[in-house]
Amino acid sequence: MIKLIADLAGYDGIFNLFRYITFRTIAALVTALAIALVLGPRFIDMLRARQGKGQPIREDGPEWHLLTKRGTPTMGGLLILIALSISSLLWMDMRNGFVWTALLVTLGFGAIGFMDDYDKVTKQSHKGVSGKVRLGLEFLIAGLAVSYIASRTGFTLYLPFFKDFGLYLGLFYIAFAAFIITGFGNAVNLTDGLDGLATMPVVIAAAAFAIIAYLVGNIRFSDYLGIHHVPGSGELAVFCAALIGACLGFLWFNAPPAMVFMGDTGSLALGGALGTIAVVTNHELVLLVIGGLFVLETLSVIIQVVSFKTTGKRVFRMAPLHHHYEKKGWKEATVVIRFWIVAILLALIGLATLKLR
Template identity: 50%
Template sequence: MLYHFLYPLRDEFFAFNIFKYITFRTVVAFLLATVISIIWGKYFIGFMQRKQFGQVIRDDGPESHLKKAGTPTMGGVFILGTILLTLLITGNFNSIPVLITCGVTASYFVLGFIDDYAKISKGNTKGVSAKGKLLWQFVTGLIAVYAMVHFGVIDTQLFVPFVKGPVFNLGMLFVLFGAIVIVGSSNAVNLTDGLDGLAIGPIITSAATLGFIGYATGHSEIASYLFVPYVENVGELAVIGAAIVGAGVGFLWYNTYPAQIFMGDVGSLALGGTLGTMAVLTRSELLFVIIGGVFVAEAVSVILQVGSYKTRKKRIFKMAPIHHHFELMGWAEPKVIVRFWIISIFLAILAIATLKMR
């Protein structure tokens, strides 16, 4: 909102003209979000400790995790709160892509909050039912993607990495396809959130990558040079991406091993939905498989494990999601986390490289 207040004053105060530049507001968003989250995080953790809002640990998980019971959770509240405050200062809410992204984030935030609060109040790991979550997520996703198409933000063409131009027009089936991307991203991030700092690392790299792609996609000359589809006003997602990165860095200050606070579903569901929405808006739906490769691997490991056990009564992994498999193989928790971060950084760079490989 500060952007909307200061930028119109550029004629009286020329210095305010700098607010029109997305690059400037992106840098400010990162710096602000980092500082705000580190400062606010300390007080938020203290508040959660006083309220005794601690994490409930699965009794069927690795034994080493049982000692984490009672660690403050719902850290997603201060992550998303930081992002919101940052966007109120640097965000351009005249951008429909920004409004749609914020709408999905808010909806999934509410779902995650209800789920986390139910678990804490009941003292077990059962929150909102799986069917209830999926219904909420899909309704939100369908509305969001329909709005993108209805308001002419994007078309219904399908874009594939390494290929110039669209390959197929999905028509209104694109609404379902886009919703699946958003819902899948939300749940994949949620599955990844199982070790100290594991999920926030790939969230940071994914947000940075999608923000970069958003800036390129929203710049007509750059989009033309890279042979990527031009989407008007989607460059503003770079500011959201920077806010996520900054808030994520601040959260990691406290979430790094051994964690002082956990993200909770309020954070993982909301941030996963945000990333999925950014992927659809930047026409990176399939490229997101590379960008969020760690999330994809976590989700696929669960699908394969469940499918194998139901059909063959045999497990493929020692435990799913796959990060638990490596723990049970004897990898120390920090080793699993850092190696997954390394993979995430590699995939992010690879995804950016594909923009010119067309």
């Protein structure tokens, strides 16, 4: 909105700053952070008053979770979505379809997560909305988003380590990209099991993709690096910054011991956002590296289920992976910080693919 006002007013005086993505990126981060910090206390009090017993805690999980986490309100992802939406609408170029697509996918996935959280809280059950219904709605939203994106960026899957080289997939690309968006929504959801565990890796991944979006959207940088240029994708750096600010503001209240959980409302939305940004920038495969922590968490669940159903044995003491290490005796803070370190390393490796071509 501010960008649109600057466009209408002309770029004279202070309005000249608003033409630069870098300035609006910083402004979006600060704005989202401030909104989350200001709204946070009253918002959490409202959730606590409405939810009573809070989020149901897994009884088959680490025993101390039942003692320390019971009664903590969930749906804190709404705080992230509010801060993200307001900041994005203030600072983004409202004529840019890519940012609107990313925002709508994020809100759509957040709505699905909200329905699931609401069902769990009201029924005090872990079941929530049917998995088939959730996945169906997620694929519908992702498919519509990818159809729009591909109509502007093409149907080619670009490969890391190769200069502007990719595989033309045709309409199969829509199914593949929709799977990436849906898969990452659920991957972040699986990772969100400890205080702050999912939030900071999302911040790290969003920071990496803010850089990627800016470079891919700039024809000079993309030509120098040998990566596919996507006109208009640089505006996603503003969206990524708003996402980072909103998550950092939420983390202020989610740091151990958490005052609130993001719930599926937040985790599905954040994963869907990362997946959409990766599709717009044609860096779907690089997302598997940058978001490798989420991939590992998801693989641990898949391996555990397949192993138990086929052999009757469990590979991990408990899945997802973070619970395995808790069962081994690691403290929650130890698991969280070490996983953050892994997320940073994977993000750096993912960014290195920009130059190693």
